[in-house]
Amino acid sequence: MKSSILIRLKDASFHSGLLRKDHSFIFSKPVDFFQISRPKKEATYWGIVGPKKSVFLDILASKFVSEPNLSRVYPAITDTSTEIQYLNFRENSGLDQVHLSARYESYSYKGVLEMSDDVNSVKNYVTGANNYNSNHTKSVDNELLQTVMSLFLLEALKDKWINSLSNGQMRRARIAKTLMKKPKLLIIDDPFLGLDPSATNSVSDSLSKIAAELNIGLVVGLRIQDQIPSWITHIGLVDELGLRLSGKKDTVVEDLKKIFKTSLTIHRHHELSHLKLEPKTVSTLEVADPIIEFENASVIYRGQPILRAFDWKVQRGSKWRILGDNGSGKTTLLSLITADHPQSWRSVIRINGILRKTGSGVNYFDINDSIGISSPEVHALVPRSMTTGQVIMNGLVPGIGNSNFKFKYRLERENISAFAKNVLDLFYAETDPIWDVAFQQLTVSQQKLALFLRAVLKNPEVLILDEAFSCMDDEVLMMKCHAFISLQLTDTTVLAIGHIDWELPTTDYTLHLKGDADRSYSIYLNNQL
Numbered sequence: 017m018k019s020s021i022l023i024r025l026k027d028a029s030f031h032s033g034l035l036r037k038d039h040s041f042i043f044s045k046p047v048d049f050f051q052i053s054r055p056k057k058e059a060t061y062w063g064i065v066g067p068k069k070s071v072f073l074d075i076l077a078s079k080f081v082s083e084p085n086l087s088r089v090y091p092a093i094t095d096t097s098t099e100i101q102y103l104n105f106r107e108n109s110g111l112d113q114v115h116l117s118a119r120y121e122s123y124s125y126k127g128v129l130e131m132s133d134d135v136n137s138v139k140n141y142v143t144g145a146n147n148y149n150s151n152h153t154k155s156v157d158n159e160l161l162q163t164v165m166s167l168f169l170l171e172a173l174k175d176k177w178i179n180s181l182s183n184g185q186m187r188r189a190r191i192a193k194t195l196m197k198k199p200k201l202l203i204i205d206d207p208f209l210g211l212d213p214s215a216t217n218s219v220s221d222s223l224s225k226i227a228a229e230l231n232i233g234l235v236v237g238l239r240i241q242d243q244i245p246s247w248i249t250h251i252g253l254v255d256e257l258g259l260r261l262s263g264k265k266d267t268v269v270e271d272l273k274k275i276f277k278t279s280l281t282i283h284r285h286h287e288l289s290h291l292k293l294e295p296k297t298v299s300t301l302e303v304a305d306p307i308i309e310f311e312n313a314s315v316i317y318r319g320q321p322i323l324r325a326f327d328w329k330v331q332r333g334s335k336w337r338i339l340g341d342n343g344s345g346k347t348t349l350l351s352l353i354t355a356d357h358p359q360s361w362r363s364v365i366r367i368n369g370i371l372r373k374t375g376s377g378v379n380y381f382d383i384n385d386s387i388g389i390s391s392p393e394v395h396a397l398v399p400r401s402m403t404t405g406q407v408i409m410n411g412l413v414p415g416i417g418n419s420n421f422k423f424k425y426r427l428e429r430e431n432i433s434a435f436a437k438n439v440l441d442l443f444y445a446e447t448d449p450i451w452d453v454a455f456q457q458l459t460v461s462q463q464k465l466a467l468f469l470r471a472v473l474k475n476p477e478v479l480i481l482d483e484a485f486s487c488m489d490d491e492v493l494m495m496k497c498h499a500f501i502s503l504q505l506t507d508t509t510v511l512a513i514g515h516i517d518w519e520l521p522t523t524d525y526t527l528h529l530k531g532d533a534d535r536s537y538s539i540y541l542n543n544q545l
């Protein structure tokens with residue numbers, strides 16, 4: 017009789033596989049016992065939490081070396097490289113290292129006929145028959161494809177261009193693509209990270225249905241502040257000691273709340289601080305000193321409007337949230353401000369009262385010297401060998417734009433501006449221990465901090481925060497960044513994009529791009545509780 021046990025850990029210690037002269041292990045204590053079986057009659061789905069959850073998921077995915085050798089076994093798995101699939105949504109790129117800056121909303125308007133022949137459609141992405149995987153030669157299991165597309169609600173999107181998907185849709189597409197490899201064990205770290213509640217529910221429902229339908233083992237890594245999905249049956253807590261707590265959800269969840277009482281209290285306080293009264297629609301906004309002006313602006317691509325009769329004046333020093341689904345115009349709007357969009361030079365925008373047009377005497381680098389940006393696109397471009405200090409100080413190099421990491425700041429820290437010194441002093445405790453550490457070795461929270469400081473160090477007139485704090489699990493650090501914006505950047509104009517309210521700094525107004533056929537929009541006054 018074939019075993020249904022996918023993985024078993026028993027009295028297991030783990031190390032990196034390098035020569036261990038100091039006999040150091042990843043965890044202080046061995047993992048006494050941990051086991052995952054295929055669902056069969058009784059579903060067993062694990063949620064892993066704690067500061068070392070990602071390391072534990074690596075171990076389940078056959079990374080690191082076990083000691084003794086047979087303390088980690090896979091009885092029902094013959095090939096760990098294919099039958100175990102591991103997705104990590106803390107990675108910067110959601111499209112297998114596709115250059116993120118290619119995502120202009122205009123592409124979301126490709127028609128059905130045009131898209132049906134497009135190699136980069138959602139269907140071709142899921143099956144692997146796209147430009148991002150040109151070595152795709154295997155035949156497609158159409159029955160599995162139909163099941164996966166149906167359960168992940170992708171059937172209606174199959175002809176859509178992959179880069180036009182929303183965060184939640186893209187999350188479902190990536191998981192669907194992985195399932196086409198027919199894994200027996202699916203491991204996902206932070207499947208709901210950066211998703212709004214609606215998208216979270218959609219991804220969660222699809223996961224529970226597909227695991228039961230395909231009879232696969234499922235393990236997900238969760239942040240402690242995440243709501244544990246109802247279909248999770250078992251919980252494991254992993255910290256520096258190892259697997260500190262594990263068992264059925266109903267028996268361990270109260271112990272978890274006690275252990276993380278402080279963290280959960282901080283999160284609840286942070287979440288409550290972002291609750292708002294019903295926003296007040298503003299029909300006319302009095303702006304005495306506008307830094308950014310769009311007046312009856314229209315941006316058209318292949319006959320399709322991206323912005324239409326768009327009027328927006330931004331008071332110097334005001335703080336804005338820009339809200340809208342993918343395809344609504346958010347990326348186009350920001351790229352017009354930063355002069356990255358080709359139509360930004362066609363008299364559609366004024367900055368500091370000067371109409372931006374060809375021959376106006378203003379160039380791209382001058383514009384971006386007064387703008388600071390932290391975004392997924394910038395994050396994806398950081399050379400991983402750069403140190404934290406080099407990334408942060410790169411923000412002070414003039415005349416190179418916001419996405420150029422080839423130049424290093426040459427002056428000593430003592431010679432920087434008083435503002436920059438103050439910024440570094442305020443975040444000294446967080447940055448000093450990691451100043452000379454390679455960017456790729458940092459936690460996601462530390463990487464996000466480095467990019468945020470890089471954006472603010474030059475004291476920009478305009479600060480663009482596009483998902484700048486998304487995926488941070490150090491909530492105290494996130495709150496410190498938010499407080500810095502409120503207290504230290506009172507004269508800076510802030511434009512923030514984010515899917516989750518508490519990941520955004522406090523803002524005065526919301527610009528909501530509807531993304532409908534009329535390209536309508538609304539402006540709201542944010543009333544904090």
